[in-house]
Each structure stands twice: as structure tokens, then as C-alpha cells.
Amino acid sequence: xxxxxRHAVPRAVLRRVLEALSVALILATICFALLHAIxxxxxxxxxxxxxxxxxxxxxxxxxxxxxxxxxxxxxVQYFDWLKAVATGDIGRSFVSGRxxxxxxxxxxxxxxxxxxxxxxxxxALALPLGIAAGLKPxxxxxRATAFAAAAFSSLPTFLIGIALISIFVLALNLxxxxxYRRPEHLVLPAITLALGLMAPSMRVIRDAVAExxxxxxxxxxxxxxxGKAKAFIRHGLRNASVPIVTFAALQFAYLMDGFFVxxxxxxxxxxxxxxxxxLLARDVPVVMGCALLIGTTFAAISLAADLICMWMDPxxxxxxxxxx
Amino acid sequence: xxxxxxxxDLSVRDQKGTLLVEAVSxxxxxxxxxxxxxxxxxxxxxxxxxxxxxxxxxxxxxxxxEFDGRTVELSDRAALRQYWAxxxxxxxxxxxxxxxxxxxxxxxxxxLAKQAHAHQAMTSLSLRASVGRxxxxxxxxxxxxxxxxxxxxxxxxxxxxxxxxxxGLDDDRVEETVSRIRQLLDHGRAVLxxxxxxxxxxxxxxxxxxxxxxxxxxxxPVEEVILAxxxxxxxxxxxxxxxxxxxxxxxxxxxxxxHAQKLTYAVGDRRLFQDLSLTLLRGSITAITGPSGCGKTMxxxxxxxxxRPHAGTVRWCDGTDPHRVRRPALRARFQKLxxxxxSAFMPGRVLRRQLEDLKPVLPFGCLARDLPPLLDRLAVxxxxxxxxPDEVSGGELQRIAIARILLFKPYCLVADEPTSRxxxxxxxxxxxxxxxxxxxxxxSLVLTSHxxxxxxxxxxxxxxxx
Numbered sequence: 001x002x003x004x005x006r007h008a009v010p011r012a013v014l015r016r017v018l019e020a021l022s023v024a025l026i027l028a029t030i031c032f033a034l035l036h037a038i039x040x041x042x043x044x045x046x047x048x049x050x051x052x053x054x055x056x057x058x059x060x061x062x063x064x065x066x067x068x069x070x071x072x073x074x075x076v077q078y079f080d081w082l083k084a085v086a087t088g089d090i091g092r093s094f095v096s097g098r099x100x101x102x103x104x105x106x107x108x109x110x111x112x113x114x115x116x117x118x119x120x121x122x123x124a125l126a127l128p129l130g131i132a133a134g135l136k137p138x139x140x141x142x143r144a145t146a147f148a149a150a151a152f153s154s155l156p157t158f159l160i161g162i163a164l165i166s167i168f169v170l171a172l173n174l175x176x177x178x179x180y181r182r183p184e185h186l187v188l189p190a191i192t193l194a195l196g197l198m199a200p201s202m203r204v205i206r207d208a209v210a211e212x213x214x215x216x217x218x219x220x221x222x223x224x225x226x227g228k229a230k231a232f233i234r235h236g237l238r239n240a241s242v243p244i245v246t247f248a249a250l251q252f253a254y255l256m257d258g259f260f261v262x263x264x265x266x267x268x269x270x271x272x273x274x275x276x277x278x279l280l281a282r283d284v285p286v287v288m289g290c291a292l293l294i295g296t297t298f299a300a301i302s303l304a305a306d307l308i309c310m311w312m313d314p315x316x317x318x319x320x321x322x323x324x
Numbered sequence: 325x326x327x328x329x330x331x332x333d334l335s336v337r338d339q340k341g342t343l344l345v346e347a348v349s350x351x352x353x354x355x356x357x358x359x360x361x362x363x364x365x366x367x368x369x370x371x372x373x374x375x376x377x378x379x380x381x382x383x384x385x386x387x388x389x390e391f392d393g394r395t396v397e398l399s400d401r402a403a404l405r406q407y408w409a410x411x412x413x414x415x416x417x418x419x420x421x422x423x424x425x426x427x428x429x430x431x432x433x434x435x436l437a438k439q440a441h442a443h444q445a446m447t448s449l450s451l452r453a454s455v456g457r458x459x460x461x462x463x464x465x466x467x468x469x470x471x472x473x474x475x476x477x478x479x480x481x482x483x484x485x486x487x488x489x490x491x492g493l494d495d496d497r498v499e500e501t502v503s504r505i506r507q508l509l510d511h512g513r514a515v516l517x518x519x520x521x522x523x524x525x526x527x528x529x530x531x532x533x534x535x536x537x538x539x540x541x542x543x544x545p546v547e548e549v550i551l552a553x554x555x556x557x558x559x560x561x562x563x564x565x566x567x568x569x570x571x572x573x574x575x576x577x578x579x580x581x582x583h584a585q586k587l588t589y590a591v592g593d594r595r596l597f598q599d600l601s602l603t604l605l606r607g608s609i610t611a612i613t614g615p616s617g618c619g620k621t622m623x624x625x626x627x628x629x630x631x632r633p634h635a636g637t638v639r640w641c642d643g644t645d646p647h648r649v650r651r652p653a654l655r656a657r658f659q660k661l662x663x664x665x666x667s668a669f670m671p672g673r674v675l676r677r678q679l680e681d682l683k684p685v686l687p688f689g690c691l692a693r694d695l696p697p698l699l700d701r702l703a704v705x706x707x708x709x710x711x712x713p714d715e716v717s718g719g720e721l722q723r724i725a726i727a728r729i730l731l732f733k734p735y736c737l738v739a740d741e742p743t744s745r746x747x748x749x750x751x752x753x754x755x756x757x758x759x760x761x762x763x764x765x766x767x768s769l770v771l772t773s774h775x776x777x778x779x780x781x782x783x784x785x786x787x788x789x790x
Contacts, residue, residue: 216421223376224435224479225409235424242426313426314459 008310008317016303024295028288032081035284036074042282043070049095049281068094081288090292091285095278100289103274108293111263111270115255117186118193123248125194126202133202134209134240135232145202152199157258161192161265178267189266193258197251204247208240215239242313249305252298327351327390328514329375329483334387334398336370336379336538344383345370345538350531352483357505357515357530359546361522361561363747364718367538372485372518376412377404409436413481413513415505417488419468423460429471430456437478445477449507466497473504477511484508486517490524494615495776502527520747522565526550534558564748566777579606580641581735581768582627582658587636589622596622597789600636604736604768609759611783612772618789620772624738627770628658641735656685659729661739665721669713675724676709679731686731698727702757719750726757730765738770743778755782 036042043065047056050064065071072080084091092099133142152160168188169177176185212218213236221231259272267273271290278286310316329352336345345367352358362368373379375389375398385398391411396403416422423432433456434442446456449470460468469489476484486505490498502524508515509528517524525532525546533543534555541555553559562568582604589596596619604610604627612620625631627638629646637645644652662668669678683691699706702723708716709724716724722742729737739758743751759782762769773779779786 216416216418217424219378220414220416220422221424221435222405223378223408223412223414224475226436235427238426239424315425315461 009307012306012310013303016299016306019302020296020299023299024292027291027295028085029078031287031291032078032284035279035282035287038282040282043068045280045282046094049277049283064094081285085292090289093278093286094283095281095286100285103286104271104289104293107269107271107274110268111259111272114186114189114193114263114268114270115259117190118197118258119248119251119255121190121194122197122201126198126205130202130205131209133206135213137206137210137213142206145206149199149203152195155196157192157196157261158265160195161188161262164188164192165265178265185266185268189262189268192262192265193255196258197255200254201244201247201251205240205244208243209236212236212240238312242309242316245305245308245312249301252301256294256298326354328354328392329516330390331371331375332388332390334371334374334389335385336367336374337384337386339382343538345374347387348533348535348540350533350540350543352514352516353530354482355509355512355514357509357517357528358533359517359519359525359528359530360533360535361519361525362535363520363749365537366535368518368520368535369487371535372487372516374398375404375516376408376414376485377401409479409481411481411483413476413479413484415469415472415476415484415486415489417491419465419472420460420463422472423468425460427459428456429458429460429463432460433471433475433478435475435478441478442474445474446471448477448511449474449504465493466500469501470504473508476508476513481513483514483516486515488518488520490519490521494774496615498523499527522550522562522748534561560749564752566752566775566781569752569781580604581606582641583639584627585637585639587623587626587633587638589619589626589631589633600787602785602787604770606735606768607762607766608784609762609769609771609782610785610787611779612770612787612789613774613776613779614789616774620774620789621740623787623789624660624740624770624772627736628660628738629655630660654735656732657735659732659734659737661722661725661729661737661742663741664745665718665725666713668725669721671714672712674710674712675716678713679709679728682728682731690731694731695727698730702727717750718746719754722746722750722754723757726754726761730761733765734767736768736770738772740772741774742771744773744775751778 041061043061044056046068047061047064051060069077081091090100090104093103096103129141129145133139133145136142165177165188168175175187176182177188178185213232217235218231221235222228226234256272259270260276261272262268263270263272264276271293275287275290277283278290330349331351332349334345334348335343337343348367348371350358350360360368360371370379370383374385374387377398379385387398388395389398390396391407396407398404423429430439430442430446433445442456443453446453451467451470451474455463455467455471460471463471486508489501489505493501498521505515505517505524506528515528515530517528519525529546531543532546532549534541534549534557536557541557542549542553549558550562553562580603584603585601587600588598600623602610612623614620622631626633629638629640629652632647638647639645640652640654640658642654644654646652646655646658669675679691679695696706699709704720704723704727708720713721737758742758743754746754755778758769758771761767771779771783
């Protein structure tokens with residue numbers, strides 16, 4: 001066992017680091033290819049993004065084309081970017097001229113704040129509801145939450161957002177609608193994301209809890225004199241946690257999707273917003289930087305989930321892999 | 325004899341009011357054993373569950389138990405719960421599933437008792453202290469069962485219920501398990517064992533109760549019941565023990581249907597079999613035995629051309645090697661009978677339709693011509709075919725699976741543990757049937773089984789993969 005742990009943990013770390021690198025690179029490469037596949041003059045779009053439509057001139061467009069060396073063959077541009085990334089330089093924005101790393105740090109910080117709050121909020125709701133539903137499958141709570149989960153998962157995120165805006169901003173005038181200056185600005189985007197996150201995780205938690213409750217070891221614990229609550233705390237929590245943690249990590253992918261919609265909707269200056277505007281302005285370095293950041297974050301979260309799952313379920317250590 | 329636990333008029337009904345268990349009564353003497361024996365569906369497990377108050381939702385229980393003079397109504401589950409751990413302990417059916425996979429063994433054995441008790445219990449079952457630090461998945465099935473017996477010993481419960489303690493165990497393990505349960509008796513606990521294996525009753529001694537269709541057919545001291553069964557069913561049950569089957573006389577036609585030469589198959593670094601050569605003859609039964617996981621099923625698949633060996637050749641009777649030819653001409657004549665008949669049929673599709681699905685691969689008109697006599701021969705009611713696979717019993721489904729295979733007039737049939745999931749009586753019936761079919765159809769039967777006694781009783785040749 002001790003030996004297994006010594007081997008399994010570094011192996012999981014190594015696997016995820018390699019995965020992080022490849023996911024980030026593949027994502028960035030796809031973004032690069034897509035950006036160049038979009039029709040239209042790159043330099044013209046950048047000039048519009050940099051100067052605005054009024055101040056545009058053919059001379060400015062040519063100047064940008066020249067300065068950013070956009071007339072190089074695509075492959076050369078791509079490999080130059082790779083070379084720079086290998087030395088730790090992810091370039092600077094075509095539009096603002098600031099280093100991409102700095103832009104990412106700023107936008108990423110906002111998004112991280114939003115993500116953590118939304119994620120915590122969603123689990124603050126999903127955990128008690130899911131556990132309550134799982135403890136009594138087919139009971140009233142189970143049916144009600146199943147209905148709510150179906151409703152929320154089938155509602156697109158932007159509809160939830162618009163509904164929240166019309167209620168809390170337009171009708172009740174309680175919260176600011178968009179932008180980010182004060183912490184109140186976080187409330188609506190966070191709730192919008194949390195509701196979308198909560199719906200599926202509630203069902204996953206419910207299924208995990210129900211499965212553990214129906215397991216042979218739970219019955220055995222009951223017969224051995226452990227009361228319902230005691231047996232659940234002793235055997236249920238840990239066993240039910242493994243699928244829940246795995247799912248929570250996977251939800252990051254959904255969260256990414258949500259950032260684009262929610263940040264655009266609430267004009268929140270996060271990474272999703274940055275990426276969307278960079279895409280529109282053909283700001284190649286920023287888009288590719290975002291892709292790198294998203295890829296590595298996803299792998300880092302998966303690694304954390306792997307390690308947590310290994311810590312909780314020793315069988316995974318023995319098999320030498322974590323949540324998947 | 326003082327009874328520690330008396331079960332009186334225990335009845336179980338389902339939602340529609342059908343009696344599943346009818347007025348069963350018996351008494352467990354102090355430090356004595358009672359073995360309830362019966363086939364699947366006889367209600368023996370329901371009796372154990374009812375005593376524990378663990379009957380599935382929707383079933384209603386009547387009757388009462390008397391515990392040391394106190395009477396408890398069996399319908400009162402909450403009252404029965406009071407007796408858990410202190411009066412009743414359980415050795416569950418599947419030892420490894422009953423242990424929390426994420427918790428070390430020792431705290432699980434300990435339960436609510438003191439850790440010193442658990443250490444003591446482990447020592448008395450010769451479990452090393454290091455076992456306590458292991459996780460359940462690191463234990464073998466037998467070890468896990470010993471752990472559960474130790475778990476029962478750490479409680480104060482005078483009565484231990486052992487639910488199907490030998491289910492799914494290899495032949496050699498049965499003895500070991502029985503002696504383990506006997507240790508409970510040595511510790512002064514009374515045991516109620518639920519089983520379909522007569523060897524458990526023989527090994528434990530004490531009382532035996534034979535159950536069928538929810539009724540207690542007869543009960544009494546084990547020796548008496550075994551020596552002089554009063555009921556025809558009990559006699560049939562005792563005769564179903566492979567040790568009591570009539571030996572078969574060898575009558576073989578030396579016409580080979582399959583030659584295999586120097587077969588080797590490995591999984592990773594582990595060689596399942598190496599340089600194995602064999603010849604299958606028409607009208608003969610060849611058994612492949614060995615403990616679970618030794619490659620019995622794989623050898624069968626290699627012979628049928630379903631799995632490629634790492635070395636060696638298989639030659640069918642027309643000279644083709646099924647591993648070299650894309651679609652061997654005799655493909656349909658080399659058939660396989662699966663362990664679990666339910667997995668060999670599509671769930672939810674009416675059986676007749678599933679047989680009709682074979683029309684394109686059978687000779688024209690063969691289905692209409694051959695199926696009725698086959699069903700007749702296998703004693704399958706044609707009306708059963710109008711049902712879905714889950715609506716017929718395991719034995720019936722296995723017979724329908726055999727009928728389906730016989731439509732192809734096989735030269736060689738590999739039967740993969742064909743009876744291991746069936747009750748002893750059905751096991752005997754299916755095996756007898758396969759045996760006569762070998763003679764009638766002049767085919768070669770390859771029987772894989774971990775049951776050495778079954779193999780001894782039927783096979784001409786034995787390939788032991790150990």
C-alpha cells in the first residue's frame with residue numbers, strides 16, 4: 001500500500017501535467033486555426049478594435065499589418081508563437097498593446113472570484129438538497145428537486161440571467177445590472193452560474209447518496225447497530241464523495257461555457273468577456289493566451305480532483321489513477 | 325434443549341396478498357445450528373430477512389419471534405431493530421460488498437465494540453493483525469468472509485444469521501467456510517444458516533429445515549433427515565448432490581471434431597495455459613476445471629475461434645483453423661452455451677421473436693420444422709416462448725438457450741459453467757439433459773466448471789488448468 005501510494009501520486013501528477021501541456025497547446029492551436037479561418041482582413045479588424053471605426057484609415061491598417069508582421073506565412077506565425085511560448089513569453093495584445101500575461105492576470109482574477117463564489121453557492125444549495133433527496137429516493141424532496149433540476153438544466157444560461165436581471169434589476173431595483181465596480185456586481189452573475197451548475201450536481205449527489213444508502217455495507221452497518229445518521233456519516237459521506245468530486249471537476253468545463261455567456265450578458269470583465277472581445281477584434285495573442293490558461297486550469301482542477309479521490313478511495317491508488 | 329430464538333408462524337406476503345412464506349416455525353437452540361435449505365424462490369432468504377426486519381419494502385410480515393422469553397411481533401420493524409448487534413448478528417451473503425471499500429478492516433470489525441474485542445476475535449479466527457490495517461479490496465473472498473465472522477464475534481449477539489455463506493464459492497472453499505461458521509458455534513453462538521448447499525447442513529450438524537415454495541416441508545436433526553427423508557422433494561434434493569449421481573459408462577465414437585495443438589494464452593505476464601494440446605471426440609464430454617480466473621472460459625473461447633491464442637493452432641473437423649479463416653464454413657456448428665442464460669438473450673424481446681431472428685442464418689424452413697420437436701424434447705412449453713426472458717425461470721431459460729443452439733446441429737458445444745447459477749435440482753436436470761443430448765446428437769461437449777464433483781460425475785476427459 002505504502003509503495004502503491006509512492007508510485008500512484010507522482011504518476012497522477014505526471015499524467016495531469018502532460019495532459020495540461022497537450023490540452024493547452026491543442027486548444028491554442030485550434031483557436032489559431034479558427035481565427036485565421038474566419039473570413040475578413042485580419043489587420044482591418046485589429047485596426048477597428050484598436051482605433052475605433054471613425055479613426056480608421058487604410059494607412060493605419062497597413063501600419064498594423066506591418067507592425068504585427070501579419071503578412072508572414074501562417075505556419076511561420078504559428079511556430080514563432082510556439083517558440084516564444086516555450087521561452088515563457090505569450091506575447092502582447094494586438095489591440096491594447098499590453099502584455100497578454102497582464103491582461104490574463106487581470107481578467108482571470110475577476111473570473112476566479114466569480115467562479116469560486118458561483119461554485120460554492122451552487123454546492124451550498126446542491127449538497128443539502130441532493131443528500132436529502134438521496135436519503136429518501138422517490139420521496140417528496142427527490143421529486144421536487146428532480147423537477148427543478150430538469151427545469152434549470154433545460155433553461156439556457158442567458159435566459160436565467162435575463163430573468164434575474166428583469167426581476168432584481170428592472171423590477172425590484174435591488175442590484176446593479178452590469179459591469180464590475182463593487183462586490184454587488186458579483187451577485188447576479190454568480191447566481192446565474194450557480195443555478196446552472198446546481199441542477200446537474202444535485203442529481204449526481206442524489207444518485208451517489210442513494211447508491212451508498214442502498215449498498216450492502218450500509219445495511220450491514222445498520223445491522224451492526226449503527227443508527228441511520230451514524231452509519232451515513234461513517235460510511236456514506238466518504239463513499240458518496242468520490243463520484244461527486246469527480247463530477248465537480250468536470251463541471252469546470254460547463255463553467256467555462258457559462259463564463260462566455262454570463263460575462264458577456266453582465267458585461268463582467270472576466271476571461272470569458274476578454275476572449276469574446278479578443279475573438280471579435282482578431283486579437284490572436286490574447287485568444288491563444290486565454291486558451292492556454294483555460295487548458296492548464298482544467299488540468300490543474302482535474303489533478304486536484306484525482307488526488308482528493310485517491311485520498312478518499314484507496315482502491316484508486318491501487319489502480320494507479322484517480323477520478324477517471 | 326433450551327431455545328434461544330423461537331420463530332413462530334412467520335408469514336410474508338407481497339403487495340397483492342400472495343403468500344411468499346407460509347407459517348414457518350422453528351427454534352434455534354442455544355449454541356446450536358439451524359440450517360434452512362431450499363432452492364431460489366423457496367422463501368428461505370425471506371425468513372432470515374424477516375427475522376432481522378430487513379424484508380424489502382412492500383412486503384408485509386406476520387408472526388413473532390421469542391427471544392429468551394420476550395416476544396416481538398415481526399411486523400414491528402422498529403422493535404426488531406432494537407435487537408440488532410446485541411442479540412442478532414449477520415454474516416452477509418457477499419462478504420466483500422458488505423465491507424465499506426474506503427475503510428480499513430479493523431474499525432469495521434470493531435463496530436460499536438471495544439477494539440480489544442476485535443483484536444481478540446481476529447486472533448481466534450487466525451487473522452493476522454496486519455489484516456486489520458488493510459482495505460477490503462486487498463482481501464480475498466475467503467479472507468473477507470473470515471473478517472465478517474470475526475465481526476459477528478465482536479458483537480454480543482447470541483444468534484448469528486449466515487446468509488448463503490457458500491454462494492459462488494469454489495468447491496474447495498466450501499469446507500473451509502463451513503468450518504469457519506462452526507467456529508461461531510464453538511464460541512457459544514447459535515447459528516441460523518440459509519443455503520442451497522446440502523454440504524453446509526452436513527458440516528454444521530444441528531437441525532435442518534427444508535423449504536419449498538414458501539413452506540417448511542420437513543425439519544429435524546440433520547442426520548435423521550439425510551438418512552430418512554420423509555418428503556419426496558427432500559429425497560430429490562439429496563440425490564441432486566453430484567456425489568450421488570450414477571456414473572456414466574463410457575461409450576465413445578472415436579471421431580474427432582477438433583484438434584488443438586500447443587495452445588498458449590497469456591494475460592499480461594501471466595500464462596493461463598501453455599503448450600496445451602487436446603482432441604475433442606464426438607459423443608464425449610470433456611471437462612475443463614480449475615479455480616475461478618484460471619482461464620477456463622478463455623480456453624473454451626479459443627477452441628471456438630472466439631479468442632486468438634498467442635501460440636498454437638486449432639483445427640476443426642473440416643481442417644480449417646478458425647483463427648486463420650475469416651468466416652469458417654462450420655462456424656455455426658461450433659456453439660457456446662453461456663453461464664448466465666439471461667445474458668444470452670436480449671432483455672425485453674419476446675423469446676419467440678428472438679428465435680425467429682435466427683431465420684436468416686438457418687437453412688430454409690429449418691425453424692418451423694425443427695423447433696417444435698426440440699422444444700418437446702427439452703420439455704419447454706411452447707407457450708413459454710410468448711414471454712420475455714425475465715418472465716421465465718433460470719432453468720427454463722437455459723433449456724430454451726440449449727434449444728436455440730441445437731437448431732444449428734452443433735458438432736461441438738462449449739458449455740461455460742452452464743449450471744453454476746442454478747439450484748442443485750435444476751443443475752442436475754440441465755446436466756442430465758446435456759449428457760443425453762451428447763449421446764443423441766452425437767456432439768462433443770466441453771464443460772467448463774469449477775465444481776470438481778460435477779466434473780467427476782459426468783466427464784470422460786478432464787483438463788485441469790491448475
